[in-house]
Amino acid sequence: MRFTTSAFLASAIGALQVASAPSGGLVRRASPTVYFCGDSTMAKNGGGDGDTDGWGNYIGNYLTATTVNKAIGGRSARSYWNEGRFQEVVDLVVSGDIVVIEFGHNDGGSPESNDNARSDCPGTGTETCISDSTGETVYTFVYYVIQASNLLLAKGATVVLSSQTPNNQWETGTYGGSAPRFVGYQKTAADALGDSVTFVDHFQAVSNMYLKLGSDAVNALYPNDHTHTSPEGATLAAQAFVQAISENMNGTTSLVSYVTTPVTTVY
């Protein structure tokens, strides 16, 4: 199924190479390595300000498999692709490994208006835009995620597409903050890719947790701004992710058999 989808998406644009099926003879590790691709909310040292950290640094405490945090602050699906960072992970994975992809915080804005090299082209398919700063052809969030996933699948990895974490939903003192469009876009990408790719709504899991925690507790997790959390907040975001995985929140992912028990319940 995925190659049908990929062929469909690739037909409009020939510039990005679509992976071909593996030729066999791939190495399979006894226990998988799980790679995490994302932005500062997942990355080591979070916002890079000394006070914040990313949840990818804590997820290893809740999984029996080896975890490798490849998240980098400031990246979007587009810039992670353009910088060759997805390709770096593609080069590392072997058959049976798992890759979690979570972007969205840096994907907004327009590539056609003061392009910052991170904004994706609007839309959920093969739409393209031209960057007003570089002339680069820019693709949609869904397109970048599908391209990266196809390269990983061709190496025999499975892919878990995770929706971005929310910003501080108690910033105003009243609970709010509905899902940004990139949450739905991750699901769109997962649905397009077939069985080896699953979706987990990390946004929803953290939102449920924040509702339960309440205003004072959640505001205390954001020392500097409404995006980057303290190490405690990053720990909680990791726990919410694990609870969502363990409860098959949006379907059964390849990660579920590597969740350590008992699962910490945070929502």
Ligand SMILES: *[C@@H]1O[C@H](CO)[C@@H](O)[C@H](O)[C@H]1NC(C)=O
């Ligand atoms: C994921 O599942 C949860 C629980 O059923 C649901 O609330 C949420 O809307 C789902 N996410 C998406 C994007 O469909």
